[in-house]
Amino acid sequence: MEQLGPADPRQVGPYALVGRLGAGGMGAVYLGRSAGGRTVAVKVVRPELAGDPGFRARFRQEVAAARRVSGAFTAPVVDADPEAVTPWMATAFVVGVPLQEAVARHGPLPEGTVRTLAAGLAEALHEVHRAGLIHRDLKPGNVLLALDGPHVIDFGISRAADGTGLTTTGSVIGSAPYMSPEQALGEPLAPASDVFALGSTVAYAALGRHLFGEGAAAAVLFRVVNTEPDLSGLPDGLRYLVGACLARNPVHRPAPRQLVELVERIGRPDTAGGWLPQAVTADVLAMRGVLTAAPEPSERPESPEPPESPAYPPPAYPPPAYTPPPADAPPRQPPRRRLPRRRVLLAIGGGVLTAAGAATTVALLREQDVHEQDVRDVHAPPGAAATTGATTTRPAVASVPEASLAWKVNLPSACPQLLSAPGVTACIGLGHIWGVDDAGHTKWTADAGYAMGGMPRNFSALGGDRLYTVGMAMVGAAPRSELVSVNPADGSVDWRLQQDHPHAVGELLFAGVRAGRAYLIGLGDGADRGIADTGFHVWAVDLAGRRTAWLHGDQAQLLELALLPGDDHAALSTQDTLKMLDAKGEVAWERRMPSLGLTAAGGHYLVPDAVRGTLTALDPATGNPTWTTDGVIGASLRGDGFAASADGGTVHCLMKDADGGVSVAALDTGNGRPRHRTPLPPDPPDAAYLGARLLLADGNLYRMGPDTVLWALDPADGKPRWKYSGLKGKDPTTLAWTAGDGRLCVSDPSTSTVTALHANGA
Known part of the structure; x- marks a missing residue:
């Protein structure tokens, strides 16, 4: 907990503020006390957001949603004033350690503790769902381990089950390692999505690692959607429970109440001596002892104290101005502030107290921590920035003219990809392609395209005067990938080529066409191991010969393929490695680096x-x-x-x-x-x-x-x-777009609409 600074309030409603617990995009969270001695976590909205009517409406909805949730395993709202000049909300303060930090400090939790955790989380979700809400961000960082059981916190990004949004429309919400497949794909959510997150969270507690691995959010989401996790390290009872929660089809996942019953059948843990391991209990008791001695707020801020021990502070707002270092200066490391001894106890795991009251909006690609943002700031370009100190001259939004809509069309189904060809926009749907002319009329329809998922992906590419798309055919009882050539002038199909390797099935990405070859990434590395196909592959197709040029198999997860114009080589990226494939699909060189x-x-x-x-x-x-x-x-x-x-x-x-x-x-x-x-x-x-x-x-x-x-x-x-x-x-990460031939077109798969603008904006 940090001391109050000059800009921090000293009183909010009936609560005297003792210290700052943390900060986020919406505002700051403070430890507050009422005149009667009640301790609460008070979230205070940033002043500049308080003047935004849209934000104030969302905050009002957030308060209403959080008030609907009650129960022994949540942190309920005890007071709020969303209509105040500076809106605020106070929640019951939970003295507990975040699950994420407990595991990081002490390792995986014992089986009995994990079973109690699973039952407690299920009880909390039952209350959330009973209130008509979907949490949407259940994860180890939003679970507090208290002496009386686990507590689910942070309802800032919850959404009403009837579809009423509680956050900025268009934000991508969730934390990659704990998102359900349907959430990762941007599909409509049901309460069962929270159950998937519960399974991943319980597995983290038992294994001490993310079930779907580490790395960039996009790579993790790829595994969530396309791979089955390894549950072999879990005890038998927990393996069955977690496996049920992780069912790919949401309707096959158990309801929270059924999970509680399942824990009962597995065996109720003996909690006579406390449900938490001794080391975690000691952390909670230490925190509680410090809280009872927390100082009353002073009339003026104290002087900054010298650094002592490491902790993880919230990001500063606004961000500090960048000062270029001397040309010969060595690279700086991001600053890591240190807190006095009492603050260290309050900051066990960096934000223990913050979590109890903060309703933080978590973006899809923000699963990185504060330190990662510091690194970005340190590497700001020294000479090229069009800034002087913290002042930047920017054109006003209102000074830029608004373009006119050219046309908007509703199609029979969603189009996760668009391609712009002469005189037509190819709208690639799940199983069909629609050719829409410059007036927004459907010119032709082709029976081709992929039938997989709802997330925007590239399943098609233009090459020369043809459109190539990937689909799926059945050869006997077995599925087989196929490449389809379509004439974009009239939608006629020229030819279809089936993937000729039985252990490389299911293309995931059409990387593009270069030098007469099409390049695709798919599942299965081509090796027959006598079990289900594993690994990934790159399929290179000779378009003139209508045959496979080569197939490169890899056990690593393949993410992207980059192609140089006119070249028959390809750069292939995995989570942490970059490879160059030559004209025969062999690895020419390899370099360890994120890509x-x-x-x-x-x-x-x-x-x-x-x-x-x-x-x-x-x-x-x-x-x-x-x-x-x-x-x-x-x-x-x-x-x-x-x-x-x-x-x-x-x-x-x-x-x-x-x-x-x-x-x-x-x-x-x-x-x-x-x-x-x-x-x-x-x-x-x-x-x-x-x-x-x-x-x-x-x-x-x-x-x-x-x-x-x-x-x-x-x-x-x-x-x-x-x-x-x-x-x-709208959600910018779910929209597909294309530009060319004098137009910009955008597809919204959630509404099956395509919007077009002329290149001149008229």
């Missing part, structure tokens, strides 16, 4: 590092770095964070500025230096950056903002030409 958002331009493979905020160009012949640029915002889950010019000499990207905003930059692919760097209009203050989304076509550089406002920028200088706000509030 989520891998792309190619200007004769280089461009590898972003979202943690450090860098973009590195690799020589395709050797894999050696040729240049690195700092301060770059990584790609979105769709991988469209970088847009290269037609000649490959320039790649456009977004870069983070010292004031917290972003600029658009045009990097010279020969040396990584910005040709220009231009500050963009400010995004909403509560916007979650989930990676950049950029397209380059028709002389425009298009950007999809975090609030789903579409921007057309001049690629020569980055200045805005027009914007379109008609999709504002």
Whole structure:
């Protein structure tokens, strides 16, 4: 717990504030006491958000939702004033250690403790669901281990089961390792989604690790959706319970009450001596002892105390200005503040107290911690930023003209991908493709396409004068992948090619067409092990010969494939490794490095590092770095964070500025230096950056903002030409888009609609 600073309030409603517990995107959380001595966690909204009517309405809904939840294993709301000049909410304060920190400090929990945990979480979810809510972010960080049992906290991102939203429409909500497959795919949720998260959380407590592995959020979500977890390390009873919770079909998962009954059948643990291990109990008792001695608030803030011991503070708001280091200075490490001894006890695991009252909105790609954001700030570009200190001159949003809608069409089903061909927009659905002309009329329909999931993925690609799409055929009783060639002029199917290897089935990603070959990533490494197909593969197809050119199998999870124009080589990324495949599908070289958002331009493979905020160009012949640029915002889950010019000499990207905003930059692919760097209009203050989304076509550089406002920028200088706000509030990570032939089209799979804008905005 930190002492109150000059800007912190000393009194909120009937509660005197003792100290600051933490901070998040919505505001700060304080330890408060009433005149009668009641201790609460008080969440106070940031003043600049309090003036936003939309945010105030969402906060009002959040309070109402949290008040609907009661029960022994939750932290109920005890008081709130969402109509105050500065809105606030107070929750019962739970003296407990987050499950995540308990496991990190002391290792996996004993089986008996985990069984009690499972039953307690199930009881809490029963109360949440009985109130008509879905929690949507159950995870170890939102479970407090108290002496009287586990407590589920943080209802800030919960959603009413009837579909009433309680957070910013368009935010991607959840924590990757604990999201259900349907949540990861952006599909409608039911209470069973929380049960999947319960299973993952219980497994973490028993195993001491994330069930779906570590790494970038996109990689984890890929495993959640496409792989089965290894439960062999769990005791028999827990293995059955967790396995039931993780059923792929939500209707097959048990209800919370059934989970409680299942724990009873497995065997009620003996809790006569306390349900927690001795070491965790000691942490809770130490915390309780410190709380009873917490100081009363002083009239003026105390002087800062010298550093003593490490802890994990919340991020500062607003972010500090960036000061470039001397040219010869060694790289700085992110600062890690230290807290006095009493604060260390309160900060066991970094934010124990914060969790009891904070209703934090968690974005999909924010499963990284505060330290990761510090790294990005440290690596802000020293010379190229269009900023002076913390001041950045940005064009006003209102000064940019609003574009007119060209047309909008409702299609029979969702279209997770769009492709722009001459005179037609190909809307790739799940099993069908619709060709929509420039007036928004359906010109043709093709019976082709994939039938898998609802998340936007690339199942098709343009090559020459043909559209190629991947589908699934049945050969006897066995499924077989197939590649389909479609004429985009009239939707006629030219030919179909079946995957000719029985142990490589189910294409997941169509990487593109280069030098007469199509490249796809799929399941199964091609090896016959006498068991279900495992691993992944790259399938290269000779389009002229209509045959397989080669198949590369790999036991590692394959994420992305980058292709250079006119080249028959391919760069292949896994979670932590980059490989170059030659013209025969053999590994030419291999380099250990994160490469989520891998792309190619200007004769280089461009590898972003979202943690450090860098973009590195690799020589395709050797894999050696040729240049690195700092301060770059990584790609979105769709991988469209970088847009290269037609000649490959320039790649456009977004870069983070010292004031917290972003600029658009045009990097010279020969040396990584910005040709220009231009500050963009400010995004909403509560916007979650989930990676950049950029397209380059028709002389425009298009950007999809975090609030789903579409921007057309001049690629020569980055200045805005027009914007379109008609999709504002949609979820930007679920939308598919394409540009070319004089139009920008956006598909919303949730409503099966396609929206089109003319390139000139008129």
